[in-house]
Amino acid sequence: MPFNFDTIDRHHTHAIKHELYRNQPVLPMWVADMDLASPPCVQDALQSRSAHPVYGYTHPWPGLNNAVVNWCQQQYQWAIDPSWIVWLPGVVPSFNLAIDAFARGGRVLVQEPNYPPLRKAAAFRGATVIKLAVTTSNPAGWDWSTLEQELAHPDCHLMILCNPMNPHGLMLGQNELQRLAALCREHQVLLCSDEIHCDLILESALRHCPAGSLPDIADHSITLMAASKTFNVAGLGCSFAIIPNGDLRRQLQSNGQDLMPHPNVMGLLAAEAAFNDGLDWLLALRAHLKSNRDQVASVIGELDGLRYLPAPATFLAWVESDLAPGEAMTRFTEAGIMPSDGKDFGDPYSVRLNFGTGRETLDQALEQLQSYWRQNRPNSSR
Numbered sequence: 493m494p495f496n497f498d499t500i501d502r503h504h505t506h507a508i509k510h511e512l513y514r515n516q517p518v519l520p521m522w523v524a525d526m527d528l529a530s531p532p533c534v535q536d537a538l539q540s541r542s543a544h545p546v547y548g549y550t551h552p553w554p555g556l557n558n559a560v561v562n563w564c565q566q567q568y569q570w571a572i573d574p575s576w577i578v579w580l581p582g583v584v585p586s587f588n589l590a591i592d593a594f595a596r597g598g599r600v601l602v603q604e605p606n607y608p609p610l611r612k613a614a615a616f617r618g619a620t621v622i623k624l625a626v627t628t629s630n631p632a633g634w635d636w637s638t639l640e641q642e643l644a645h646p647d648c649h650l651m652i653l654c655n656p657m658n659p660h661g662l663m664l665g666q667n668e669l670q671r672l673a674a675l676c677r678e679h680q681v682l683l684c685s686d687e688i689h690c691d692l693i694l695e696s697a698l699r700h701c702p703a704g705s706l707p708d709i710a711d712h713s714i715t716l717m718a719a720s721k722t723f724n725v726a727g728l729g730c731s732f733a734i735i736p737n738g739d740l741r742r743q744l745q746s747n748g749q750d751l752m753p754h755p756n757v758m759g760l761l762a763a764e765a766a767f768n769d770g771l772d773w774l775l776a777l778r779a780h781l782k783s784n785r786d787q788v789a790s791v792i793g794e795l796d797g798l799r800y801l802p803a804p805a806t807f808l809a810w811v812e813s814d815l816a817p818g819e820a821m822t823r824f825t826e827a828g829i830m831p832s833d834g835k836d837f838g839d840p841y842s843v844r845l846n847f848g849t850g851r852e853t854l855d856q857a858l859e860q861l862q863s864y865w866r867q868n869r870p871n872s873s874r
């Protein structure tokens with residue numbers, strides 16, 4: 493069935509992507525949601541539920557858990573038990589909860605640069621963040637001896653991995669994950685893996701490997717997933733954790749008791765519909781995003797002072813620069829494009845461009861950039 497990946501006009505829907513820069517003449521290409529319609533199966537499920545006029549607290553149901561179990565089996569060859577699934581109102585609250593439950597007062601390892609809420613979470617929860625520098629030149633992106641040294645620290649009880657990584661779009665291969673899992677096990681460090689982007693792998697030859705599927709770490713792991721990024725339902729407040737170890741699961745749940753909101757009923761329904769019936773749409777979406785990504789790479793490659801290595805995952809292009817700190821951001825804005833500022837991710841030389849949009853919008857954005865660069869050639873500073 494052909495699917496439509498044209499830009500949907502989101503003005504007048506209070507979308508934060510548009511609202512934040514409402515009075516500025518810029519194309520919003522920042523926050524990580526797409527300008528594309530959710531799959532028809534998701535729209536149908538939501539419309540049919542919204543016809544019932546009561547929208548009260550809703551308990552996750554067995555068919556919903558089965559949808560996740562089947563998805564994990566089909567997509568990652570990971571056999572999970574439905575009882576391992578904990579539904580939560582979002583991935584950001586989930587990793588914050590994990591810090592509360594398992595690392596308060598201790599040290600928490602995270603990659604850097606990284607998604608801003610992941611950079612900030614430890615400090616917000618009374619823990620110390622330890623930043624592990626990653627680069628775009630190496631698949632795992634970090635220095636293994638530094639990693640091991642940090643894992644061995646007596647106060648390090650938790651690593652929060654972001655895989656695939658936001659902002660780089662890099663993903664860890666099975667061998668690297670295996671190595672990480674063995675080190676975490678050796679040093680008794682809990683691995684909480686934010687895998688919200690794991691179904692947006694744009695290369696058909698690559699497979700995502702969930703952290704919890706590795707025998708070395710399964711019993712000491714929390715894998716965080718959601719339908720939100722993949723099926724463009726991020727406003728519906730819903731995600732899930734997969735926690736094979738019953739003690740860890742109960743501890744996380746008890747820390748969230750009377751604190752975490754119930755997951756949104758529409759988010760639960762969207763996840764069920766997406767995982768049950770959304771695969772054809774997702775395959776078509778990946779092809780669309782891959783073509784967008786390659787177009788971004790071909791245009792950025794011609795702009796002096798910028799570098800973009802097409803990454804295997806996500807709809808986010810991490811554009812690095814040789815310009816002065818903040819200059820890439822200023823130039824994109826002057827060209828009429830609003831990316832995310834790399835400084836918020838820990839790298840003021842870079843910007844993150846969201847290419848999860850229709851082709852016409854992307855082409856317009858890239859033409860604006862080309863034309864601006866033609867008129868304003870930069871001086872490289874690095």
Ligand SMILES: Cc1ncc(COP(=O)(O)O)c(C=O)c1O
Pocket residue numbers: 524581582583584585607654658686688718720726730731
């Ligand atoms: C790595 C990562 N984790 C979490 C989130 C947000 O998760 P949620 O909206 O479910 O809290 C994002 C959104 O961009 C993200 O990129």
